[in-house]
Amino acid sequence: MPNKAFELNGTTVYPGERQTIDLQVAQLYTHTPLSIPVQVVCGKRPGPTLLVCAAIHGDEINGVEVIRRLLKLKTLNRIRGTLVAVPIVNVFGFIHRSRYLPDRRDLNRCFPGSQEGTLGGRIANLFVSNILERCTHAIDLHTAAVHRDNLPQIRVRMQHEESAEMARAFGVPVILNAELREGSLRETADKHDIPVITYEAGEALRFNEVSIALGVRGVTNVMRQLGMIPVKTGRPERKFKPAVAKGSRWVRAEIDGILRPVVQLGARVEQGETLGVIGSPFGTQDVLVTAPHHGIVVGRVNLPLVNEGEALFHIARFDKVGEAERQMEELVSEVTSNAELDPDNLPIV
């Protein structure tokens, strides 16, 4: 039995074909039409229809590079099922190097949207009805917000069995069992019972090679688990058993001031350990920022100028915290010494 054709916006992609289709969403004030570019890789043989999308937050660009590399992999020539790749969902934000839409709305709070609502709601609605609803699985690629950095991690609702399987298959050491955020693509996918994971890695408006390489590897790991691409032959890749965090907490600034962070992303910290110091420009009135519990630093602010109440360090708790730390170190050294994940063989430094 052959694969089914995929039809989008009046264009049909037949089994064995690959096409880039523009999904028209709106127009600029200039009346220039604006569209979301979508690449559909339709395999000859049947299988899942996997959505991989990035830049729902327009300034989160690591995922755009993950998808560029993914689409160059030769293994896609033998794909089972269909890959629907959307490197830039929030085209408005991407052009303006901004997380938001022109009306300052966050597209990832506008799902599932409606035909009559705000611009964000309309784009979300179009995306759901034309793309998401026709996929069987979804991976949404994100980074931390501007001036923040995330350790590569998967966010998932572990109670959804198939989503949990995708999260484990992705193969980064840290999984956060995260509540569904209202209005997010992940929430809408979950409501449609489409298994979905979010990959969070790196910082907005920056490329980070480790985050990108782990992203490409993670997406292909999931495709392998879903039977879309063949299992690798030859030297078996080392399997990492991801640690699922028991919970996580943001440590906030007690006072306004200038932060001197003393722990790196990925560091293992003990309860009460100093994470940083907030002081005044004259060096008086230093206030220590300490860890509320033991764990791994999975998110961090990069801009040292902080206001009271601002989230500074994101600490995830684990049963086996040493194990999670060791796996992350090994994985990072493996991908940094191995350029095979960039088909152009030019890893970004």
Ligand SMILES: [Zn+2]
């Ligand atoms: Zn995001």
